[in-house]
Amino acid sequence: MKKLLLLLVVSAMVSATAMAQDQKDMKQDRTEWEKKIKDELKLTADQTVKYDAVNKEYNDKIDALMSDASLAKDVQKEKKMTLKKEKETKMMEFLTAEQQTKYKEIMEKKKKEMEAKSSS
Numbered sequence: 001m002k003k004l005l006l007l008l009v010v011s012a013m014v015s016a017t018a019m020a021q022d023q024k025d026m027k028q029d030r031t032e033w034e035k036k037i038k039d040e041l042k043l044t045a046d047q048t049v050k051y052d053a054v055n056k057e058y059n060d061k062i063d064a065l066m067s068d069a070s071l072a073k074d075v076q077k078e079k080k081m082t083l084k085k086e087k088e089t090k091m092m093e094f095l096t097a098e099q100q101t102k103y104k105e106i107m108e109k110k111k112k113e114m115e116a117k118s119s120s
Contacts, residue, residue, distance in 0.1 A: 030059070037106060041099045050094045058087040 034055060043051055061083050065076055088107070092100050 033110075037103070040106060041095070041102055043099070047094055047099075051091070054087060054090045058083055058090075 038048060038051060041047075062080055065071070065079055065083065068076070071079070088103075091103060095103060
């Protein structure tokens with residue numbers, strides 16, 4: 001009985017550590033992704049401040065939404081898509097026409113990569 005209890009405790013600890021690492025990796029991926037976009041768009045200092053503010057606002061909203069266990073997955077997905085569209089609309093307000101085109105290209109490429117990744 002003690003061995004079983006010990007095994008369960010060790011399993012829980014390993015599981016918790018793995019989940020924490022996954023969350024850390026996701027945050028790092030998000031940070032790298034955001035830096036890549038800012039570099040590719042060649043944002044000005046003012047645009048960078050606005051980009052960071054909009055990004056933080058919507059990332060916080062999406063994180064809160066995804067951690068709301070009371071919502072069904074399909075409802076979460078629908079609301080997440082709505083938030084992403086709102087975010088893109090706000091981004092377009094301070095990007096030049098050229099940057100808007102580039103941003104849409106980057107996002108379309110990312111979408112295709114995500115679809116390919118989820119289908120495999």
